[in-house]
Amino acid sequence: MAQRTVLFVLFDGVQSLDVTGPLEVFAGAEQHTPGSYRIRTASLDGAAVRTSSGLTVVPDEALAGADTPHTLVVPGGQGTRRPDARLADWLREHGPRAERLVSVCTGAIRLAEAGLLDGRRVTTHWAYCDKLAHDHPAVEVDPDPIYVRDGHVSTSAGVTSGIDLALALVEEDLGRDAALTIARHLVVFLRRPGNQAQFSAQLAAQTAQREPLREVQQWITEHPDADLSVESLAVRARLSPRHFARAFQTETGMTPGRYVDRVRLEHARRLLEDTSDGVEEISRASGYGTPEGMRRAFVRALGTAPSEYRRRFHPAQ
Structure with a gap:
């Protein structure tokens, strides 16, 4: 050699x-x-x-x-x-x-x-x-x-x-x-695929100025499997859905839906990397509901299915 x-x-x-x-x-x-x-x-x-x-x-x-x-x-x-x-x-x-x-x-x-x-x-x-x-x-x-x-x-x-x-x-x-x-x-992962997006939801979005919106951002991160519809989040922020959606995008730079998508993808990705939980369990814990919903999100964002993504980190599984 x-x-x-x-x-x-x-x-x-x-x-x-x-x-x-x-x-x-x-x-x-x-x-x-x-x-x-x-x-x-x-x-x-x-x-x-x-x-x-x-x-x-x-x-x-x-x-x-x-x-x-x-x-x-x-x-x-x-x-x-x-x-x-x-x-x-x-x-x-x-x-x-x-x-x-x-x-x-x-x-x-x-x-x-x-x-x-x-x-x-x-x-x-x-x-x-x-x-x-x-x-x-x-x-x-x-x-x-x-x-x-x-x-x-x-x-x-x-x-x-x-x-x-x-x-x-x-x-x-x-x-x-x-x-x-x-x-x-x-003590690093082997290996993140090159087409993995270079974002985390918290890094990609700005931190909201108003306390109720910051609390909502934190709630989303800690509860990706919850009801994260605009209507539900607006109640938590004590705003009307229309006012909440407009204020959230103005202060964070992205829509509530986009932020939720990124949080859920990041949460699922980490579970695939760090645990041996099944795809069905991870899809529920990350808020996708079904493995098919999670698969569509991974293919759309990362260009690879969850099973292939996990294989890169745990080839024996």
């Missing part, structure tokens, strides 16, 4: 977890299968970089002296908000030589600045998808998945999704057993 070099590009303002999360996955793979990976870090001049959290990281080498890697990883962070012509030039020259080109979070912005994402379907952190699409119209930006693989180019969303993508790459290289062992060691 040929050893694969994995090179992480460092720069001032890099997000430390964008680097260390995927790096720990590849390091775990090297421990599991010695000789599988050679992990390197490099900055433009080989100088130490200061991450967005203030942590100082000393790279192994300068990019100018780095060998062409098998997998080139470009992390994100606050530093990507400022264009870097020198780094863009280096990526433009050396990026196409790597067998795999990977970005974590807003590292996609660095790749786009170098013209390496033109004509490709990509993703990045949900808060920067619109900016990436606006600044680089030749790039097809998909804001929904946690990671996207388009040919030899792979892009991931927010920080932890870089771990998911790294696990997928290790599974491709070394097999599922190796990736599962690493995921268990890191």
Whole structure:
């Protein structure tokens, strides 16, 4: 088995977890299968970089002296908000030589600045998808998945999704057993499918300003199997259904129905990941009523059925 070099590009303002999360996955793979990976870090001049959290990281080498890697990883962070012509030039020259080109979070912005994402379907952190699409119209930006693989180019969303993508790459290289062992060691799931949406209901919605509406948001989260119709929720908020629906959308940025859909999907997803409960039981606990109702919701939102979703986390079941 040929050893694969994995090179992480460092720069001032890099997000430390964008680097260390995927790096720990590849390091775990090297421990599991010695000789599988050679992990390197490099900055433009080989100088130490200061991450967005203030942590100082000393790279192994300068990019100018780095060998062409098998997998080139470009992390994100606050530093990507400022264009870097020198780094863009280096990526433009050396990026196409790597067998795999990977970005974590807003590292996609660095790749786009170098013209390496033109004509490709990509993703990045949900808060920067619109900016990436606006600044680089030749790039097809998909804001929904946690990671996207388009040919030899792979892009991931927010920080932890870089771990998911790294696990997928290790599974491709070394097999599922190796990736599962690493995921268990890191106490993470193996593995969230790339087409899983990068949202949680609480993150996707704004917190309502008025206390009755905040209480309703919390009630929905804690009781996904309850009657969550607009009429029922309006009674809890002590508002008329029409006033409640209008106020809820104004203050949270989404309709009550959309919020309920997201809460129920998230609740069902977690039960599938964390428990051995049956699909029928989970569908009732999550407010879908029937397995078919839950299946339709999963296919619509995630592009996969609940049984397939669970298989990714519990392949023996």
